Amino acid sequence: MTDFVKIAVDAMGGDNSPKKIIDGIIHNHNSNKKNFYKIFGEKKIIENLIKNKIDKSYFELVNTTNKVHSEDSPLEAAKRGKDTSMWMAIESVKNKDCDIVISAGNTGALLVISKLNLKMIENIDKPALSALWPNKKGMSVVLDLGANIECSPKNLFDFSLMGSALYRSLYDNKPNVALLNIGSEELKGNETIKETFKLINDKQISDFNFSGYIEGNDLMNGNVNVIVSDGFTGNVALKTAEGTANFITEELKKALTGNLIGKISSLLNMYNLKKFKKRLDPRLYNGAIFIGLDSPVVKSHGGTDFIGFSNSLDVCSRIIKGNLIEKIKNNI
């Protein structure tokens, strides 16, 4: 089983766990026989959920009796001890028993317990939370999304290298990288961004093409593949995009089904509307990736369903097969 990707799964985090997590694993397994799942959670419940649905050679169950709660502060979560499903899953990556760890649980806890257990990659000062974002031509990588509220030019510079490595490991393509700013002219923005611009320009990076600045309204035009930002701005941008998407699709629904003609023609057009919905399905780009530590840590959205979780498992295997960590180390 040497070419298998060994994924440590915290089965106790997120809404409707562990059922959602196990259903996600089963769904993932049905389309991918190259993943091995080391599952941390309540053994009895999980055994019942998984029974006969996956051959035993594809998974291992580790019984845990303690877990991180969704409302825990990161400190409280860490204090719950080393026997939580989250801690043990992370530890199995630390011990090189697994290649990558995934959880749909408490984000702050996951970041802090990961930092407590895993080493930073040499010369990286801060790890970053990154995610995939849909655009007109495909997907882009955006980071940081909230792990670091304040960032130095060196941090943002590191993020550009890590983001580029992540993009390459997922899509095997040389990306265009840009800094999120409030104007595209060289003079705009705050001092940190201007210095980062200079830093990237001066270093003549070969790993990516530097596209300079990008504004919020161009995030989705698909010309840039990696978007770099401090965690505060990136978080606001991502959440604003989510909020806008919800607002618009709700307004659309209201408009399209507000009267009989609307209902009938929407029924007629169901196939197209479904295509549209599928294109924007947040489950497609579920999963934030915490990078900068010597093993990648994947955070699935707590509210996603088993299909979303299965997609995050796909991200896990693609990252490992794409040699993300090695690529980051080569860049730094």
Next chain:
Amino acid sequence: MTDFVKIAVDAMGGDNSPKKIIDGIIHNHNSNKKNFYKIFGEKKIIENLIKNKIDKSYFELVNTTNKVHSEDSPLEAAKRGKDTSMWMAIESVKNKDCDIVISAGNTGALLVISKLNLKMIENIDKPALSALWPNKKGMSVVLDLGANIECSPKNLFDFSLMGSALYRSLYDNKPNVALLNIGSEELKGNETIKETFKLINDKQISDFNFSGYIEGNDLMNGNVNVIVSDGFTGNVALKTAEGTANFITEELKKALTGNLIGKISSLLNMYNLKKFKKRLDPRLYNGAIFIGLDSPVVKSHGGTDFIGFSNSLDVCSRIIKGNLIEKIKNNI
């Protein structure tokens, strides 16, 4: 004509000016006979555009031969001199000849020339660029959108008072005010935001209800009427929302018209789709408002059409009738 709102109009800024500007004035005049337009621009062209469409008692033409260019830096724009249409329009407000000034031209130039000519309201340290933003229940006011990249707690506190005054002058309602942040818990965010939170809480403002923090995904749920942010974050949020809206409506168009069934049912559903489009029409909330100076300055989007410009003229008259400046002074 004492109850008239006297609007100074820079007719030479923005795409397709002065035609768009004059058509906007004519359109505005047709539904509102309580505005007087003092128009600054090339007299001969404008006379030709306006002839007989508005009675001469409703407007005055001031010939200008110089103008600010869209690609001018703010400094270059100021250096073009006091005979540009933009400068002269602003000056007419400074001289109390007009109540309010509007331009669809270069934003940076408008901010700088306004600051050069108009006094700050006492005890306000920085003026802010604010705009209207659609939400599920109506419209909210968002500020700052890019006039101030870095802000102190005092600045953000001032913005909350100015934003509240703007909301009241437009909608005559006590608003809920919130700070844009990356979490809703009291502990989240950077130091500036946390201090602002404390400042607003301690002062026990009676002019608005303080709702604490708001995250990007809640911007459009309509529970908050005034959203306060530094100019960098606010600008990124606004533009990201714009970009997301464009992305989604384009994807929708592609999905709905990708095949014959789609085209037929969309045709059937044209009325509803139009209703949807109208609800999201950016012309409805065209116009940013620069507040903090002793006269309000309105910036129409350079790329909007005459209907969008006419809507911005409406915003001008509502602001003046709502006594915006007086309300701000009372709040400070």
